[in-house]
Amino acid sequence: MKYQLIDLQVNNAIATITFNRPDKRNAMSDDMRTEFIHALERVAGDKGIKALILTGAGKGFCAGGDISGMQKRMNAPSGEVGFNGWHRQQRVHHTQSLLHTMPKPVIAAVNGAASGLGADTALACDFIIASEWASFTWSYMLRGIVPDGGGMYFLPRRVGLSKAKQLIFTGRKVSADEALLLGIIDRKASADDLLKEATDWALELSQASSTAIALTKTILNQSFELSAHDVFAQGSQAQGICYTSSEHRAAVEAFLAKTAGKE
Structure with a gap:
């Protein structure tokens, strides 16, 4: 357009x-x-x-x-x-x-x-x-x-x-x-x-993981209407997705490499 x-x-x-x-x-x-x-x-x-x-x-x-x-x-x-x-x-x-x-x-x-x-x-x-x-x-x-x-x-x-x-x-x-x-x-x-x-x-x-930002924003937008139980439940599901993301893997690997270099 x-x-x-x-x-x-x-x-x-x-x-x-x-x-x-x-x-x-x-x-x-x-x-x-x-x-x-x-x-x-x-x-x-x-x-x-x-x-x-x-x-x-x-x-x-x-x-x-x-x-x-x-x-x-x-x-x-x-x-x-x-x-x-x-x-x-x-x-x-x-x-x-x-x-x-x-x-x-x-x-x-x-x-x-x-x-x-x-x-x-x-x-x-x-x-x-x-x-x-x-x-x-x-x-x-x-x-x-x-x-x-x-x-x-x-x-x-x-x-x-x-x-x-x-x-x-x-x-x-x-x-x-x-x-x-x-x-x-x-x-x-x-x-x-x-x-x-x-x-x-x-x-x-916007420096953080785009996946984590999107999922967190979705939950926060509903947090006044949701119970604590619902926020925890949605957070658990979102975290499961984050565990599989390339951004999470890259961040963990970078942290481990940096830590190893200090030993």
């Missing part, structure tokens, strides 16, 4: 997906979502890619859902509104699930405003680093809708249930400094250094 509304680059085993509708503050249109899904599937399936960075072109990260798409839905025949909405939601949830379950570390490098679906998309990543120009707002209710991009799942896990309710009910804007204080983001960087720091972080996070 030739991308027009996003950009995908791979350097030193780190992929960077850039939302590329700067004139629309990178609002997510249906066509942009199609390209995004394709890029996520490509990154997930490429064993040569060790981590993913997500950012936006221009002044915004992602302004959420495209308002023109909302208008189009409202103008659809009344008998089609419900099913059209359901079908769109399947696409939204598929996209967010691909991002959340990506079998390698994912960093959102938030360069500007992340609103509505844009804020949820950042939360679906494993880690968030933001510039001083970044801001976050869960503005859904200001449009008469509920957070549909995973915010009702991800936000309470970062800030707690009460604060998540406050942010979602009011739809107020949160600055980068407040986002860091609340735990919405993990790090803050200057706009000039944002992508460099995100890249350095991605390299640090």
Whole structure:
């Protein structure tokens, strides 16, 4: 697929997906979502890619859902509104699930405003680093809708249930400094250094075994919902797979060779 509304680059085993509708503050249109899904599937399936960075072109990260798409839905025949909405939601949830379950570390490098679906998309990543120009707002209710991009799942896990309710009910804007204080983001960087720091972080996070990272991430993503017994059980299964991996064998052999050299 030739991308027009996003950009995908791979350097030193780190992929960077850039939302590329700067004139629309990178609002997510249906066509942009199609390209995004394709890029996520490509990154997930490429064993040569060790981590993913997500950012936006221009002044915004992602302004959420495209308002023109909302208008189009409202103008659809009344008998089609419900099913059209359901079908769109399947696409939204598929996209967010691909991002959340990506079998390698994912960093959102938030360069500007992340609103509505844009804020949820950042939360679906494993880690968030933001510039001083970044801001976050869960503005859904200001449009008469509920957070549909995973915010009702991800936000309470970062800030707690009460604060998540406050942010979602009011739809107020949160600055980068407040986002860091609340735990919405993990790090803050200057706009000039944002992508460099995100890249350095991605390299640090992806040095370990890709197999072990993918399996561990899958279990950690479920750990709040699973019992201790289930976490141990899934961990045991994952460890059995790791025992057979070439990465484990190479690491053990390298350690033994280093130890032998000291004797």
